[in-house]
Amino acid sequence: MFATFVNALAIIAGSLLGLLIKKGLPKRYEQVIYTASGVTTLVIGMQMAFKTSHILAFALALILGGLLGTLLDIEGGVLKLGEALRRRFAKNDEGGHFAYGFLSASVLFCSGAMAIVGSFKAGTEGDYAILFTKSVLDCFLSILFASAMGPGVAFSALAVLLYQGSLTILSVWAKPFVTPLMLAELTGIGGALVVMIGINLLDLKKLKTGDFLPALLVSAALVIAMPLVSFL
Numbered sequence: 596m597f598a599t600f601v602n603a604l605a606i607i608a609g610s611l612l613g614l615l616i617k618k619g620l621p622k623r624y625e626q627v628i629y630t631a632s633g634v635t636t637l638v639i640g641m642q643m644a645f646k647t648s649h650i651l652a653f654a655l656a657l658i659l660g661g662l663l664g665t666l667l668d669i670e671g672g673v674l675k676l677g678e679a680l681r682r683r684f685a686k687n688d689e690g691g692h693f694a695y696g697f698l699s700a701s702v703l704f705c706s707g708a709m710a711i712v713g714s715f716k717a718g719t720e721g722d723y724a725i726l727f728t729k730s731v732l733d734c735f736l737s738i739l740f741a742s743a744m745g746p747g748v749a750f751s752a753l754a755v756l757l758y759q760g761s762l763t764i765l766s767v768w769a770k771p772f773v774t775p776l777m778l779a780e781l782t783g784i785g786g787a788l789v790v791m792i793g794i795n796l797l798d799l800k801k802l803k804t805g806d807f808l809p810a811l812l813v814s815a816a817l818v819i820a821m822p823l824v825s826f827l
Contacts, residue, residue: 656810
């Protein structure tokens with residue numbers, strides 16, 4: 596868990612620096628930050644999405660996961676949690692982006708392969724190298740995100756603590772299922788979610804990214820089923 600705590604602290608530190616940068620910039624520069632954040636997020640997402648080698652399973656996971664998430668209104672639930680955090684800790688947030696910052700940053704920091712592999716190595720081998728590297732990357736990304744979307748980004752550290760902490764604790768049980776194929780397909784789906792965040796930041800279309808989170812679970816199930824279902 597030590598490396599996960601370091602990761603969470605790195606996100607908080609980067610977010611605080613991003614908020615300082617945002618505070619010192621005139622309003623007319625805010626769109627520049629949004630554009631830079633959006634383009635950067637799109638590039639990261641596309642790099643991740645190209646890891647998939649089973650496009651049919653990729654498409655099915657997004658469709659089925661999106662339908663399930665819409666049925667459960669996952670995005671609405673996450674935004675309500677973000678709004679509750681805003682009322683408790685950031686009542687004076689003027690931008691109205693707190694909940695979306697919390698959601699977007701949580702998806703970005705939790706969807707990559709580094710979070711999975713790093714947590715498993717930390718839990719089973721006591722090797723923190725991957726999570727320490729991820730902490731540095733997340734710190735820089737949180738500077739960019741917080742300067743665009745505000746203090747909600749800092750609270751994504753809670754999601755990282757819960758997600759990576761759970762993976763670390765469950766790593767001994769779950770490690771046999773995490774094959775290179777599983778990692779590639781989960782990274783691909785995670786990349787699709789990150790692309791959605793980039794599209795939202797660029798204001799190209801409003802996508803409910805949170806509703807597609809179940810696609811990660813569907814993707815994992817499809818990978819497990821692949822030996823039995825040849826066309827996937």
